[in-house]
Amino acid sequence: MNNTVLVGRLCKDPELRYIPGSGTPVATFTLAIDRDYKNKDGSTTTDFIPVEVMGKPAEFCANYITKGRLVGIQGSIRVDRYETPNGEKRNFTKVAGRNIQALDYANDDKGGNPKFEPSGSVGSSEFNSIDDDDVPF
Template identity: 70%
Template sequence: MNNVVLVGRLTKNPELRYIPGSGTPVTTFTLAIDRDYKNRDGSTTTDFIPCEIMGKPAEYTANYVGKGRLVAVQGSIRVDKYVADDGNNRSFTKVAARNIQSLESAKKSGVQGENFEGPKFEPSNVVSPSEFDVVNDDDVPF
């Protein structure tokens, strides 16, 4: 099973691009995550984790999540291999994110997207309480 959940802050604004041909949106960003222990001198080590997310979540991330925002990312670890310009084989590890969730409001973080209030849910088939029939059944099994 390859599953990872990370909580950290974006180090800079996400970068959005589109895959040529399909037009699928892809956003890349880096999370800064402090380790859960302190060094002997009392300092904390920070890891910088590259992430990539595709589709609708990529557009959301690029438009409403900015530098410094605290987010949770759920995805998997991916190792990409390539040949460098010098002819050597190289590998690059990143998180292929499937879901991203902001863990603080834009107003609190003071970053991009301050006017974003989150997705609105508007039910299409609203039934008022007066449309229900009252059931008077004395034969209730409990």
């Protein structure tokens, strides 16, 4: 079984590319994740985990996820093996993400305040006033 779940912050905006031939979108980025313990001096160690997401989740990342955002990733560990031009064999470990979810709000462009983007607009005529005496609890 190869399943991993990570929660961390993006180190920089995702890079989006498309696979030649198929046109499948691929987003790559790095997550910064603090370890759950402190060192003797009281500091925490941060791990930087490379992540690759393909398909519709990659387009979501490119359009809505930016540097500093807190995200949850579900996927699997992948080890790519390659050979350098000098003939050295190398391994590169990454997370192949299947699902991604933003866990915080995006900041607005002006003051850094969180902005909430509802899925639909709510007009004032949709609210009905309720007398507190009519509420059963």
